[in-house]
Amino acid sequence: xxxxxxxxxxxxxxxxxxSFDAEVTVLEALPxxxxxxxEDISKELMxxxxxxxxxxxxxxxxxxxxxxxxxxxxxFTPAGGKQQKLEAEKILIAVGRAPRTDNIGLEKTKxxxxxxxxxxxxxxQTAEPNVYTIGDIVLGMPQLAHVGAMQGIVAVAKIAGKAxxxxxxxxxxxxxxxxxxxxxxxxTEAKAKEAGRKVQIGKVPFAANSKASIVGAHEGFIxxxxxxxxxxxxxxxxxxxHASEMIHELAVARANEYTVEEGExxxxxxxxxxxxxxxxxxxxxxxxxxxxxxxxxxxxxGTQGGQKLRLRGKGTPSLRASLxxxxxxxxxxxxxxxxxxxxKEILKELxxxxxxxPRSELKKYHKPG
Numbered sequence: 157x158x159x160x161x162x163x164x165x166x167x168x169x170x171x172x173x174x175s176f177d178a179e180v181t182v183l184e185a186l187p188x189x190x191x192x193x194x195e196d197i198s199k200e201l202m203x204x205x206x207x208x209x210x211x212x213x214x215x216x217x218x219x220x221x222x223x224x225x226x227x228x229x230x231x232f233t234p235a236g237g238k239q240q241k242l243e244a245e246k247i248l249i250a251v252g253r254a255p256r257t258d259n260i261g262l263e264k265t266k267x268x269x270x271x272x273x274x275x276x277x278x279x280x281q282t283a284e285p286n287v288y289t290i291g292d293i294v295l296g297m298p299q300l301a302h303v304g305a306m307q308g309i310v311a312v313a314k315i316a317g318k319a320x321x322x323x324x325x326x327x328x329x330x331x332x333x334x335x336x337x338x339x340x341x342x343x344t345e346a347k348a349k350e351a352g353r354k355v356q357i358g359k360v361p362f363a364a365n366s367k368a369s370i371v372g373a374h375e376g377f378i379x380x381x382x383x384x385x386x387x388x389x390x391x392x393x394x395x396x397x398h399a400s401e402m403i404h405e406l407a408v409a410r411a412n413e414y415t416v417e418e419g420e421x422x423x424x425x426x427x428x429x430x431x432x433x434x435x436x437x438x439x440x441x442x443x444x445x446x447x448x449x450x451x452x453x454x455x456x457x458g459t460q461g462g463q464k465l466r467l468r469g470k471g472t473p474s475l476r477a478s479l480x481x482x483x484x485x486x487x488x489x490x491x492x493x494x495x496x497x498x499x500k501e502i503l504k505e506l507x508x509x510x511x512x513x514p515r516s517e518l519k520k521y522h523k524p525g
Contacts, residue, residue, distance in 0.1 A: 157181070158230055158244040160218055162189040164332045166250035167201065171334035174210050181211040181242060183232055188214055190332065194344040194393040196359075196379055201395060204336055204375055221247060255293040270295055278322035280311040288315070296325075303328055327411040331400035336376045339403030342391030342410045345381050354384040358416065358440025362396050366427035373397035373429070378436040380406070380416060387415035389437075402430050416440045 159170045162184035174180045182189070182205070188198040189205075189212060205212050215235035222229045227245040234240070255272035262269060266283040273295035280288045290307035292299040297307070306323050313320035332338035348355045358380040362368040376396030382389050392406035409419055419437035424430060 158183065158228070158242065158247045159250055160230075160247065161250035161252070162186075162212070162214070163192070163250060163252070164190065164330075166248070167205070167334040168332060169248055169250065170205070170210055171208075174205075174208055175335070179209075179244075181244070182213065183216045183218055183230070184212070184214045185217060186214065187235075190338065192330075193332075193338060193340055194379060194381075194391070195346060196377075197338055197340065197393050197395045200376060201334070201336070201338065204395075253292070253299065257293055279314040279320070280307050281314070297323070298325065298328055298330065300328065300330070324411070327407065329403045329407040331403065333400065336373075336396050337394075337399035339394040339399035339401075340392065341403055341407045342389070343381060344391055344393065345379075348381050348390045353390060355390065356382045356384040356387075356416075356440045358382070358436040358438065360432045360436040360439060362429070362432060365429060365432050367429045367431075368396075370427060371397070371429075378402070378432045380419070380433075380436040380440045382416045382437075382440040387417055387440075389414055389416060389419065392433075392436075396429070398429055402433065405430060405433055 157170075157173050157178050157180050159166045159180060159182045162170075162182050166182060166184070167190060170180045170182050184191075188195065189202050190198050193201075202212055202214075213232070213234055216232050217235075218230060218232045219239070220231040222231075224243060227243065228247045229241055229243045230247065231239060231241050255269075255274075257269050257272045257274065265287065267274060267287065268283065272293070274282055274289040274293050275295045276282050276289050280290050280294070282289050288311040290311055291304035294307065297303055303323065310320045310323060326342050329339060329341045343351065343353075345355060345357060359377055361377045363374045365374075368374050373396065376394070376399070378396070379393045380389060381391040381393070389406065389409045392403065392410065394402055394406075396402070406419075408414075416437040420434050422434065424434045
């Protein structure tokens with residue numbers, strides 16, 4: 157069998173058919189398999205697939221697909237190599253999906269599809285005020301079932317006038333059900349660096365995990381990408397058996413802006429595969445400067461009301477202050493001078509600040525005892 161495309165669908169079907177003892181070859185045009193994942197994940201999956209006997213070709217251009225009496229023949233050229241021809245019984249084209257939004261009446265609305273995808277605001281509302289869109293046809297969102305389900309909750313809550321929280325793509329867990337599985341959330345190491353963040357990496361192989369030895373699942377690792385200055389977990393990446401079950405702990409951590417210290421201090425049962433999460437967090441742990449006396453915290457444009465600020469206080473291991481809380485460690489909150497509407501809404505929501513003065517200062521003192 158030939159599989160064209162080494163994204164999630166391609167590697168899943170390659171893994172399935174190889175488990176039935178089929179001879180499988182994967183052809184990928186980009187320089188690495190599962191190209192949306194962290195580069196280390198791609199390398200590990202390539203190694204694991206090769207070990208299973210799956211032939212993998214990356215940086216490869218498929219030039220022709222022909223039918224034969226016994227199946228198909230594919231002509232392809234690896235980067236820097238000679239043209240090759242390979243015959244197989246079956247071929248799976250796994251190079252992506254396209255929305256089917258033509259001829260459904262959108263031309264009678266204000267909705268203007270982009271390559272078939274529908275643009276929405278954060279509440280899933282389209283340019284036609286009474287029309288909401290969720291699922292795989294939403295522009296710029298991952299085509300995942302759990303994303304569509306959460307978008308549905310957001311849309312219905314908005315329609316009903318209930319409280320809701322928009323879907324943040326950086327908080328969505330992505331799972332690929334090949335063997336070994338892949339689970340990831342947040343930024344890859346490369347994307348974090350592109351965003352200008354200084355990163356710290358924690359990486360733990362399952363070869364050192366007791367439960368992995370018990371169940372015979374030594375392949376793979378957990379990789380945690382954190383901010384090198386404050387220890388915030390920016391992303392997490394797992395390639396291992398049961399990776400899709402372990403990623404949710406890290407998805408919760410990412411959504412709540414946990415630090416690696418908080419991940420490492422949470423007690424994990426032994427022996428379990430997921431205790432490797434704490435070990436990976438420990439591996440990327442950084443020393444966060446302590447606060448001795450008043451300090452200044454700058455709220456960046458776009459900060460949502462209720463976003464938590466993490467502080468370190470002298471004499472206490474960890475302190476949290478919430479913008480909506482009644483108690484604060486002694487801090488000064490300085491709101492930058494910005495003109496966007498969201499920031500004005502934040503000021504209004506906080507209430508404690510003077511909306512007329514974007515540089516208002518707030519002092520709130522922690523109550524003794």
